[in-house]
Amino acid sequence: MTDITSLSLFELIKNIKxxxxxxxxxxxxxxxxxxKSKKLNAYVTENFENCLKLSKxxxxxxxxxxxxxxxxxxxxxxxxxxxxxxTAGSNILNNFFPSYESTVTQNIWxxxxxxxxxxNCDEFAMGSSNETSFxxxxxxxxxxxxxxxxxxxxxxxxxxxxxxxxxxxxxxGGSIRQxxxxxxxxxxxxxxxxxxxxxxxxxxxxxDQAGPMSKDVKDSSILLEVISSFDKKDSTSIxxxxxxxxxxxxxxxxxxxIGIPNEYRVEGMPDEIENLWKxxxxxxxxxxxxxxDISLPxxxxxxxxxxxxxxxxxxxxxxxYDGVKYGLRSSGESLIDMYEKTRSEGFGEEVKRRIMIGTYxxxxxxxxxxxxxxxxxxxxxxxxxxxxxxxxxxxxxxxTPSSAFKIGEKSNDPVSMYLNDIFTVPVNLAGxxxxxxxxxxxxxxxxxxxxxxxxxxxxxxxxxxAYSMEEKINYKNNxxxxxxx
Amino acid sequence: xxxxxxxNNSEYLIERNDNIYEVVVGLEVHAQVTSNSKLxxxxxxxxxxxxxxxxxLVDAAFPGMLPVINEYCVKQAIKTGIGLKxxxxxxxxxxxxxYFYADLPxxxxxxxxxxxxxxxxxxxxxxxxxxxQVGIERLHLEQDAGKSIHDIDPSNTLVDLNRSGVALxxxxxxPDLRSPDEVNAYIKKLRSIMRYLxxxxxxxxxxxxxxxxxxxxxxxxxxELGTRCEIKNVNSIKFMQxxxxxxxxxxxxLIEEGEEIDQETRLFDTKKNETRSMRxxxxxxxxxxxxxxxLLPLEITDEFIDQLKSEIPELPDDKKKRFIDEFKIxxxxxxxxxxxxxxxxxxxxxxxxxxxxxxxxxxxxxxxxELFALLNNKNIEIAHSPISAKNLAKLINLIKNGTIxxxxxxxxxxxxxxxxxxxxxxxxxxxxxxxxxxKALEALIDxxxxxxxxKAIEYKQGKEKLFGFFVGQAMKASGGKANPQLINEIxxxxx
Numbered sequence: 001m002t003d004i005t006s007l008s009l010f011e012l013i014k015n016i017k018x019x020x021x022x023x024x025x026x027x028x029x030x031x032x033x034x035x036k037s038k039k040l041n042a043y044v045t046e047n048f049e050n051c052l053k054l055s056k057x058x059x060x061x062x063x064x065x066x067x068x069x070x071x072x073x074x075x076x077x078x079x080x081x082x083x084x085x086x087t088a089g090s091n092i093l094n095n096f097f098p099s100y101e102s103t104v105t106q107n108i109w110x111x112x113x114x115x116x117x118x119x120n121c122d123e124f125a126m127g128s129s130n131e132t133s134f135x136x137x138x139x140x141x142x143x144x145x146x147x148x149x150x151x152x153x154x155x156x157x158x159x160x161x162x163x164x165x166x167x168x169x170x171x172x173g174g175s176i177r178q179x180x181x182x183x184x185x186x187x188x189x190x191x192x193x194x195x196x197x198x199x200x201x202x203x204x205x206x207x208d209q210a211g212p213m214s215k216d217v218k219d220s221s222i223l224l225e226v227i228s229s230f231d232k233k234d235s236t237s238i239x240x241x242x243x244x245x246x247x248x249x250x251x252x253x254x255x256x257x258i259g260i261p262n263e264y265r266v267e268g269m270p271d272e273i274e275n276l277w278k279x280x281x282x283x284x285x286x287x288x289x290x291x292x293d294i295s296l297p298x299x300x301x302x303x304x305x306x307x308x309x310x311x312x313x314x315x316x317x318x319x320x321y322d323g324v325k326y327g328l329r330s331s332g333e334s335l336i337d338m339y340e341k342t343r344s345e346g347f348g349e350e351v352k353r354r355i356m357i358g359t360y361x362x363x364x365x366x367x368x369x370x371x372x373x374x375x376x377x378x379x380x381x382x383x384x385x386x387x388x389x390x391x392x393x394x395x396x397x398x399x400t401p402s403s404a405f406k407i408g409e410k411s412n413d414p415v416s417m418y419l420n421d422i423f424t425v426p427v428n429l430a431g432x433x434x435x436x437x438x439x440x441x442x443x444x445x446x447x448x449x450x451x452x453x454x455x456x457x458x459x460x461x462x463x464x465x466a467y468s469m470e471e472k473i474n475y476k477n478n479x480x481x482x483x484x485x
Numbered sequence: 486x487x488x489x490x491x492x493n494n495s496e497y498l499i500e501r502n503d504n505i506y507e508v509v510v511g512l513e514v515h516a517q518v519t520s521n522s523k524l525x526x527x528x529x530x531x532x533x534x535x536x537x538x539x540x541x542l543v544d545a546a547f548p549g550m551l552p553v554i555n556e557y558c559v560k561q562a563i564k565t566g567i568g569l570k571x572x573x574x575x576x577x578x579x580x581x582x583x584y585f586y587a588d589l590p591x592x593x594x595x596x597x598x599x600x601x602x603x604x605x606x607x608x609x610x611x612x613x614x615x616x617x618q619v620g621i622e623r624l625h626l627e628q629d630a631g632k633s634i635h636d637i638d639p640s641n642t643l644v645d646l647n648r649s650g651v652a653l654x655x656x657x658x659x660p661d662l663r664s665p666d667e668v669n670a671y672i673k674k675l676r677s678i679m680r681y682l683x684x685x686x687x688x689x690x691x692x693x694x695x696x697x698x699x700x701x702x703x704x705x706x707x708x709e710l711g712t713r714c715e716i717k718n719v720n721s722i723k724f725m726q727x728x729x730x731x732x733x734x735x736x737x738x739l740i741e742e743g744e745e746i747d748q749e750t751r752l753f754d755t756k757k758n759e760t761r762s763m764r765x766x767x768x769x770x771x772x773x774x775x776x777x778x779x780l781l782p783l784e785i786t787d788e789f790i791d792q793l794k795s796e797i798p799e800l801p802d803d804k805k806k807r808f809i810d811e812f813k814i815x816x817x818x819x820x821x822x823x824x825x826x827x828x829x830x831x832x833x834x835x836x837x838x839x840x841x842x843x844x845x846x847x848x849x850x851x852x853x854x855e856l857f858a859l860l861n862n863k864n865i866e867i868a869h870s871p872i873s874a875k876n877l878a879k880l881i882n883l884i885k886n887g888t889i890x891x892x893x894x895x896x897x898x899x900x901x902x903x904x905x906x907x908x909x910x911x912x913x914x915x916x917x918x919x920x921x922x923x924k925a926l927e928a929l930i931d932x933x934x935x936x937x938x939x940k941a942i943e944y945k946q947g948k949e950k951l952f953g954f955f956v957g958q959a960m961k962a963s964g965g966k967a968n969p970q971l972i973n974e975i976x977x978x979x980x
Binding site: 316319335367 | 542545546547548549550551552553554581583585586587590591592593642644771773774775778779780781
């Protein structure tokens with residue numbers, strides 16, 4: 001039989017339910033491959049021993065009614081996991097062991113999932129290349145010294161390298177979709193309020209959203225069904241009727257109206273992205289969709305708006321890391337001195353940069369000009385989408401303006417790095433669901449993704465379009481295991 | 486505004502070199518919401534627990550923890566707003582007030598900045614010169630911080646987070662107060678209203694009620710406000726009054742010396758009885774307020790407000806009015822009786838238990854006289870009075886129906902407090918019943934007149950003072966039990 005680790009989640013579940021593979025066998029395969037893949041630096045914390053133990057327990061008393069029966073899963077290290085180190089990619093939480101579990105991960109364990117380990121990410125999810133992590137760069141399994149995207153870079157790398165059957169990331173401005181696009185995988189950011197934020201280390205509360213990352217669309221639908229839930233512990237969680245995403249998944253999208261926003265043709269966009277988009281439109285037509293040109297007039301303001309709102313919230317969210325209660329504490333002469341030393345040593349450059357930006361835009365005298373104005377523009381961006389959705393059911397765009405870049409290529413140029421989020425950020429600002437699916441390759445053979453944006457709470461349509469187009473695109477990652485010796 | 490007398494003789498004036506200054510005070514009162522759990526977590530709020538035993542992951546701001554509003558605290562704030570005759574806002578917003586301190590685990594306090602839950606209202610004060618209305622600017626909900634303890638460990642500051650996240654109402658008055666006396670009356674009235682509503686216990690010793698005091702001075706008659714100083718976190722009425730007097734005089738001195746007053750935050754040193762500069766306006770914190778993205782705006786429907794309005798008990802002003810109308814007592818007496826909810830309850834119970842033949846005068850006198858003296862002496866709250874309202878009512882009725890005299894009643898009162906004994910039982914056991922049998926009293930008086938013939942003659946000749954002598958003799962002979970009214974009547978007849 002084929003290698004267990006190359007199976008899709010759906011196939012793995014099927015094999016486990018048919019008792020062809022045990023949970024323990026599956027776990028061993030992923031652990032074995034993970035151990036041979038240390039060069040990718042995808043893991044921050046391994047939970048291998050415990051995973052083997054729990055998989056045996058599952059096999060001794062299997063429950064095949066669960067949605068993830070005995071499935072080992074590694075998760076982004078932004079989710080707090082009970083008694084398992086949770087770092088958020090930061091030195092300041094280097095030795096932090098939560099006594100609680102995030103709702104999203106708890107949902108996974110409740111359905112039979114087993115924690116494989118915690119995956120590397122940009123520090124506090126601030127980054128687009130995983131280069132801001134205190135725990136070092138992550139390699140993209142597609143090619144040596146290529147970034148896996150970010151901030152869920154450990155997740156995308158581990159997924160593409162078959163170190164985990166599926167994974168979960170968080171997406172504040174593109175942190176699921178962009179790394180998925182860079183690694184030839186699928187990444188879905190659900191509607192804001194779908195997945196509880198309880199127990200997820202906060203970056204920007206009004207934008208953060210957890211979501212599935214998987215090798216194909218069907219797997220994302222299975223995982224979304226598990227992790228999306230109404231949670232009273234998160235006041236921004238929304239109590240709406242959630243679909244049975246996987247069983248309602250269909251390739252029949254005949255007559256669905258898909259909008260093409262003119263404003264996403266940004267200046268200097270490489271031809272290969274333009275061509276990918278054109279191809280995507282043809283695929284969508286082939287699937288029976290109706291293509292309609294739309295306008296999202298405030299698109300060009302999305303990135304500056306995002307880089308005011310997100311740092312503002314982050315500057316406040318990260319104030320709790322002060323050395324007083326948990327995490328790193330550097331000794332100081334006085335309270336203020338202790339704060340300064342702890343935060344200077346605990347936070348990396350990008351985090352400090354964003355705290356500074358956030359503090360600035362909220363400060364007295366600048367609040368109205370920056371934060372308040374950004375909030376107003378955010379409403380306009382939302383309104384753009386609302387109006388577009390009077391005409392169409394979903395929107396098709398490229399996921400990123402480029403393919404994966406080399407490690408170090410942009411790390412000294414924050415603005416160029418930020419520009420990478422240009423197509424994903426508006427979706428977070430508007431709180432909409434968006435998926436990135438692999439749709440082609442650039443001249444270097446690096447994967448490129450297309451993004452499908454849906455109406456609020458309409459993950460099902462987004463998944464259905466993606467599922468349908470995926471079949472037509474028929475993309476397959478070509479992973480050579482170059483990192484193994 | 487109807488019927489509010491603006492005249493008041495309780496203003497505090499300072500005279501310097503022919504200039505007369507008045508003091509202008511506004512208060513920001515922090516009142517702890519009466520609630521079993523905190524504003525955004527389910528931890529207990531019980532006072533006096535071991536340090537750090539009432540702290541949830543939310544209170545200690547662990548990563549990924551989120552606040553969830555406690556509906557009960559919201560109801561309490563709305564009720565208080567209704568009690569302050571204030572506008573309840575259908576939409577209010579929780580903001581983050583950002584600053585670093587060891588006892589502020591989140592690095593920000595969740596408060597309400599631009600959009601408070603309660604808007605403008607007012608409070609009526611009963612001052613010696615008449616009533617005075619004090620404007621309420623707003624009331625908002627916010628979290629309390631923890632407590633830094635500097636005096637246990639010589640080299641470290643210790644932090645107790647039990648208080649962290651406890652719900653506070655910040656009640657901001659308009660700068661309508663003009664003297665320490667008015668501040669006293671204002672705090673007491675606020676406290677009274679909140680105790681009636683059950684929204685704050687008003688216990689200043691436990692820190693349930695504290696205030697930031699804004700003080701400025703101006704030449705009397707001027708309509709412009711002077712530069713104010715804010716005296717932070719004063720926790721007793723006495724200290725507020727002392728701080729105001731010190732601060733007002735300090736400001737007048739500065740003005741008289743031709744200096745400017747800096748707008749600044751000051752601290753009151755209770756030991757030295759002076760205020761000290763804490764930070765100037767330039768050093769003021771930039772709190773970087775912004776709406777808390779973890780919380781949705783608080784939306785309150787009119788139905789919800791109406792429901793709470795229907796649950797509001799009779800408040801002191803209305804109760805006072807009713808006491809005057811219904812019980813025909815004086816406004817002064819009514820003010821005293823309604824000022825504290827437990828006193829009002831006690832009084833009403835006495836009235837109810839007195840039954841049809843009630844004597845309001847006696848009831849008021851006994852409660853504000855003997856009972857208050859007793860409670861004062863023993864330092865007991867009226868809610869824990871050793872003499873129940875029921876038994877005090879019985880005692881009053883015994884006086885009213887002539888069973889005992891007022892003097893005997895005082896003796897009985899003393900005996901009652903030892904276990905709340907029924908006065909009727911004491912009267913019977915001790916044989917203290919008043920002698921009201923005219924025949925027996927006539928015999929007794931005949932004997933006295935007989936024994937004091939010369940004095941009786943002197944009385945008849947016009948020495949009227951001697952009447953008291955005979956009354957005294959009669960009371961003495963009866964062991965104090967003779968009905969004084971009957972004695973008077975019989976003596977007049979016989980002499």
